[in-house]
Amino acid sequence: MLWVYNITFLLLTLSTICHGDNPGAKLHITERGLKKGVEYLVNNMMSNNAVYELSDVTGSEDIASEDMSYEFTKIRMVQFHHGIISAQWMPETGLHVLMENGNATINCNWKLDSWLIKDSGSSVMTLMGLSISMIMGVRRIEPGVPSIYLLDCQSSVQHVDVKMLGGVSYFFESIKEPIQNVVQRSVNQQLCSSIRNQVKKWDQSFSQLNMTVSLNRFIELDLSLVGYPEISDHYANLGLKGLFYAQNKSHSETAFSPAPMTFPVKDSTMVYIGLSQSSVDSLCSAYFSAGFLTFQVSHMVGSKELTTSALAAYMPEISEHFPNPAPVKIKLSATRSPLVFLLLNNMTVQFRGFIQTNAYPPNTKSQNIFSAYIVASLQGSFSFSEAKAAQGLNLTGSFHLDRFQVEGSKPVINTAKGVAKEKGVQQLVQDVVMPVVNEELARGVFIPSGVLKNAFVSIEKGFAILAADLK
Ligand SMILES: *[C@@H]1O[C@H](CO)[C@@H](O)[C@H](O)[C@H]1NC(C)=O
Numbered sequence: 001m002l003w004v005y006n007i008t009f010l011l012l013t014l015s016t017i018c019h020g021d022n023p024g025a026k027l028h029i030t031e032r033g034l035k036k037g038v039e040y041l042v043n044n045m046m047s048n049n050a051v052y053e054l055s056d057v058t059g060s061e062d063i064a065s066e067d068m069s070y071e072f073t074k075i076r077m078v079q080f081h082h083g084i085i086s087a088q089w090m091p092e093t094g095l096h097v098l099m100e101n102g103n104a105t106i107n108c109n110w111k112l113d114s115w116l117i118k119d120s121g122s123s124v125m126t127l128m129g130l131s132i133s134m135i136m137g138v139r140r141i142e143p144g145v146p147s148i149y150l151l152d153c154q155s156s157v158q159h160v161d162v163k164m165l166g167g168v169s170y171f172f173e174s175i176k177e178p179i180q181n182v183v184q185r186s187v188n189q190q191l192c193s194s195i196r197n198q199v200k201k202w203d204q205s206f207s208q209l210n211m212t213v214s215l216n217r218f219i220e221l222d223l224s225l226v227g228y229p230e231i232s233d234h235y236a237n238l239g240l241k242g243l244f245y246a247q248n249k250s251h252s253e254t255a256f257s258p259a260p261m262t263f264p265v266k267d268s269t270m271v272y273i274g275l276s277q278s279s280v281d282s283l284c285s286a287y288f289s290a291g292f293l294t295f296q297v298s299h300m301v302g303s304k305e306l307t308t309s310a311l312a313a314y315m316p317e318i319s320e321h322f323p324n325p326a327p328v329k330i331k332l333s334a335t336r337s338p339l340v341f342l343l344l345n346n347m348t349v350q351f352r353g354f355i356q357t358n359a360y361p362p363n364t365k366s367q368n369i370f371s372a373y374i375v376a377s378l379q380g381s382f383s384f385s386e387a388k389a390a391q392g393l394n395l396t397g398s399f400h401l402d403r404f405q406v407e408g409s410k411p412v413i414n415t416a417k418g419v420a421k422e423k424g425v426q427q428l429v430q431d432v433v434m435p436v437v438n439e440e441l442a443r444g445v446f447i448p449s450g451v452l453k454n455a456f457v458s459i460e461k462g463f464a465i466l467a468a469d470l471k
Pocket residue numbers: 081083102103104126128
C-alpha cells in the first residue's frame with residue numbers, strides 16, 4: 001500500500017509545482033459589484049431611447065358583442081425605463097437579474113375590422129408596472145472570452161394605456177379595455193423574446209472582445225479568461241491570464257506559471273483584482289524588454305545641478321581630480337528584469353543593474369568617474385488616486401533602498417581615478433538616485449480606467465490586491 005501514498009504524495013507535490021494553468025490575475029466581483037455592473041450594462045447597452053421592434057399582433061376578439069379582428073403592426077418600443085434593478089449571483093450558473101416597476105412607450109399602427117367598424121390609424125401605448133426576471137448563465141468560451149446566455153425569462157405588465165390616434169376616436173372608449181388586455185398579453189409574451197435577442201447581442205459583443213489591451217505603445221496585457229468562472233452565492237471569481245509583455249518580444253518567450261491565489265474574505269468594495277507575483281514579474285520584465293528601466297540623473301532633488309563638488313560628499317578624493325566643479329550625469333540601467341517578492345504588507349524588489357557616472361568638464365571630453373555592477377534590494381509601496389486630467393487612476397509609489405552591494409566577490413569599481421568606494425556609491429544611490437526615481441514615481445502612472453473609483457492596493461503573500469468600486 002505504501003506506493004499508493006507515495007504516488008499520492010508525488011501527485012500532490014507536482015500539482016503544487018506545476019501550476020502553469022493558474023490565472024495570473026483574478027477578478028472577484030461581489031454582490032454590490034454585480035448590481036452596479038448590471039446597471040452599467042443595462043444603462044449603456046439598453047439605451048432608453050433605442051428602438052426595439054416587436055412582431056405584429058393579429059387576431060380576433062369578442063369586443064362589445066362584436067367579433068372584431070385586429071391587427072397591430074410596426075410595433076416599436078420607443079422608450080424603455082427598466083425601473084429598479086436588483087441582481088444576485090446564482091451558484092455555479094450565473095446571475096439572476098430582476099427589473100421591477102419599469103415602464104415603456106410603444107408606437108404602432110392598428111387596424112380594426114368588424115361588422116360595425118372598419119378603421120385604421122396609429123397609436124401610442126404606455127406600459128406601466130413592467131417587471132422582468134431573468135436568469136443568465138455565464139461561461140468561458142474559446143479563445144478565453146466571457147459568454148452569457150439566457151436560461152430563463154419571465155415578464156409581466158401591470159397596466160397598459162392605449163391612445164388611438166386617427167380613426168373614429170369616439171368609438172374607442174367602449175373597446176379600450178379589451179384592446180388593452182390584448183396588448184398586455186402579447187407584449188408580455190414578446191418582452192422575453194426581445195430580451196433573448198438583446199442578450200444574444202451582448203454575447204456577440206463579448207465574443208468580439210479583444211482580451212489583449214495596450215498599456216502604452218510598448219506594453220500589452222493579456223487578460224483572456226483562464227478556466228471556468230467560479231460563482232457562489234455572494235461572489236464570482238474570474239481567472240484572467242494577467243500576463244504583461246513587451247510588444248517587441250514574442251509572447252511565448254516569457255515563462256509564466258503563477259501560484260494559486262486565495263482571496264481573503266472581504267466584501268467592503270465592489271471588485272477586487274488580484275495580481276500574482278508572476279504577473280507583477282511579467283510587468284517588470286515587459287518594462288525591462290521595452291527598454292524603460294534606465295534612469296538618467298543630472299540633478300539633485302530640488303533641481304540643483306549635480307556636479308563633482310556635490311559628489312565630494314560621497315567620494316572626497318574627487319575634488320583633487322576636479323578642482324573646478326564640473327557637471328555630472330549618473331546613468332543607472334537594469335541589466336536584467338527586476339524580481340518582485342510579495343509578502344504580507346511587504347513588497348521587495350531585487351534590482352540588478354549597471355551604474356555609470358560621468359563628469360562633463362567644460363572644453364574637454366567627458367570622463368568616467370566610476371562604473372559598477374550593482375545589486376539592490378528595494379522596499380516599495382504604492383497607492384492609487386483619481387487622476388486629475390482624464391478619466392482613470394493615478395498610480396503613485398515610492399521605493400527605499402534596503403540593501404546595496406557592488407556585485408562580485410571582490411567589489412570591482414572600474415575607475416581610473418580610484419575615487420569610488422562601495423560605501424560612497426551606496427550613499428550616492430541612496431541620496432541622489434533614489435530621490436530622482438521616487439520623484440518620477442510620485443508624478444504617477446496614468447491607468448486609463450474610467451469605471452473604477454476609491455481604489456486601494458494591499459499586498460498579500462504572493463499577490464497584490466486592488467480593491468475598488470465601480471463608478
Ligand atoms: C417611467 O419611469 C421613469 C423612470 O423611473 C419615470 O421618470 C417616468 O415618469 C415613468 N413614466 C411613466 C409614464 O410612468
